[in-house]
Amino acid sequence: MYQPQWLRSFATLADVGSFTETADRLGITQAAVSQHIRHLEQTLGPLMLRSKRPLELTPAGQALLIYCQEIDRADQRLTLRLSEAEVTCGEISVITPGSIGLQIYPLLLALQQQHPDLVMRHRFAPDSEVMDAVLHNRFEMGMVTQKPDDRRLSATRFAEEPLELVAPAGAQAASWQDLEALGYIDHPDGQAMATRLLSRRFPGNPGVRNLPLRGFSNQISLILEPVARGLGFTVIPRYARLAFARPETIQVIESEIGLVDTIWLIHRAEWPLSSRAKLALAWLQERLG
Template sequence: MLNPQWLRTFSTLVELGNFTRTAERLDLTQAAVSQHVQRLEARLGLLLIRRPRQLELTPAGQALLAYCAEVSAADQRLQQQLSAADGEHGEVSLITPGSIGLALHQHLLDIQQILPGLSIRHRFGPDADVLAAVLENRVELGLVTLKPTDARLTVERFAEEPLELVAPSGHELKTWADLERLGFIDHPDGQAMAGRLLSRRFPGSPGPHNLPCRGFTNQISLILDPVARGLGFSVLPRYARLAYSQPERIQVVEGAPQVVDTLWLLYRAEWPLSTRAQTVLQRLKPHFTPAVV
């Protein structure tokens, strides 16, 4: 590994183009500056061509200068990651299921506008992916619908989200026969969600797998498009419905009993949550209280 002081000397020398000024800036002697360059050249070959009033980089010198920039950037990223006391700068990473992810998206953008020093990295994933990402330290925060029991995790209640029966605006859905006539818009969790909700709303019914399937999509933001066009109904979490851009074209078919899922916040228990992650959570939580909204 190359000595970091040699690299600092080399990059400063290239910047200033002068051994004397480099020595003054780094509080070194000119002999020390020359020695650092010589040691690098002993390892890497000729780096600089010394001309009157000018230093010219060789191809090896250009490659080393690029390497110095990479090392400097990596050092800055490391310092940023370790600056846990700074709540307004650095990266915050989180992974969430699709429905709550849609609802979080605009709030996360709002936070970044208010605190532009934060870089928020958010991706969507099912519960299994969320759990693995947090446990493997690939993200700092996660949200899941099934509460884990792993002792390595701190688990907190974050919000509650009902399942909703969503139909095209103007359609009347009171009986199982009404559902059969309209048909079902399915999605990856559609059968499971519909089974949980419809079995309570329509006890004794043959189940959602017996309903005509009018369409399927694996993109949660697109599930309600065919519903809005009158092609069928669907069952999905409330936050997905609240994020839909054409609410006037759909309706929630109210009924009892409700099916309500709890969303659980996860992060590693063995070390403190970074101050910047705490800052993001403090700004998010008022929008997602652990009560049905």
Template sequence: MLNPAWLRSFSTLAAEGTFTRTAESLELTQAAVSQHIRQLETQLGPLFIRRPRGVELTPAGHSLLAYCDEVARAGRCLASRLADADALDGTVSIVTPGSVGLSTYPRLLDIQRETPGLVIRHRFAPEDEVLKSVLDSRSDIGIVSRRPEDERLAAEPFCEEALELVVPAEADVHGWDDLVRLGFIDHPDGHAMATRLLSRRYPGKRGLADIPVTGFTNQIALILEPVARGLGFSVMPRHARRAFSRPEAIRVLDADRAVVETLWLIHRAEWALPRRARHVVDALHARLRKD
């Protein structure tokens, strides 16, 4: 097993870039840091390329840094399981696409207010980043629209989400050619959502490949603003559309033909959710059922 002090010096040097800053950060002498790196390189081979203004990781160095990250994640997991896994107080981190978070975040705040000692950290991210955040243990739980195939992730049905095709209220939009003429307002999950909805509504069409993109925003609350101004159409979840402040300026095309999909709650499969995270999930489920 590699000496933890050596690994700490190595990972700090990789982050800081120089022996001087590393020694200051760890409150060690530069000689001590150099000795730790020499010990590691004796066993593993060259880890850094020394340059006048700093260091650069070798391929072996990158591999060792990944190992350090794995050790750190395992340590955090162990500490969580042993110290406070059964406690309701503490932090629960959750990451969701913006469209989901728009409806769930107010409910999460209600849960936190009702549970003394609980701290909820919520972050918006595109679905690919949701998966990565949970896999990297930066988030306890995430919500995605497709069940992941990665065996490292446990997934359970969370709720249903209706996708809608939203157009300007005054636009003369009835079919595919009208959508092509109007153009698409994109957002971080827009391409995936539009592909799923359009493929079912208009089988045989090439989807977004034939539709010009006429706008983009990563702010979920603002996605429908360009639609309301006649600049294009978009595809988004019903609850996000209902939150728009100017409903009179938009309309749902074929409102009776929403595409309903299952959302999945994910977490690392190797260990059970802490009690406080499970409490948040169950409380959120209960609120969504009421709605």
């Protein structure tokens, strides 16, 4: 690692081409500038041709100048990321399960369209991966369907999301026999979701594992595709259903007996959310109601 003042002297010298002007700009002596360059050259070799006017960089000097520029850009990004004043600049990072992610990502892009200096970084992941990513600072905030009990995580209610029984448009799905006739479209959380909802709607049923399995998809955006083609029914969170592109091909089987999950917003408890994250959350909550 090179001393920052050495690199500052070199980058300024490469810019202005004069030891004297470099010393004046940095408020140090010309001898100090020469000493900084000598320290660098002891490790890197000749950095410039002093006989040329203006000074000409050697290949090693060109490589060091690029290095100095990269450090400068990294310093700017760090300052921007830590600056609470720059609410509409910098990265907003959030990791979520698939259903709520389908709903919020387009909304975050709409916020970025209003503030092009924002950068949205979003990832789909199950609850366990969401918590791990937030704990290890890979994402500033996350959303989960189960409230974590880890004291390092702050968890607040973000939204409520009903589970829905979704069948092909026009299909009968009022009884357990209707569901058996349709067959079940499974997904990674499907067994748990279907068991929780169907046990309430059809008490004493033999269980979702006894239904004919008509298909499986681990892509949240594709789970409803076989349902839309009349191949079976599924149980899925509402936000996933709302994101489906062909709502006319499916139907929600309504019932007075429902089941609502809470979506929890999590972040590291030791420090507050950035101003950019707070802006994004206010934007999302206003539009999600």
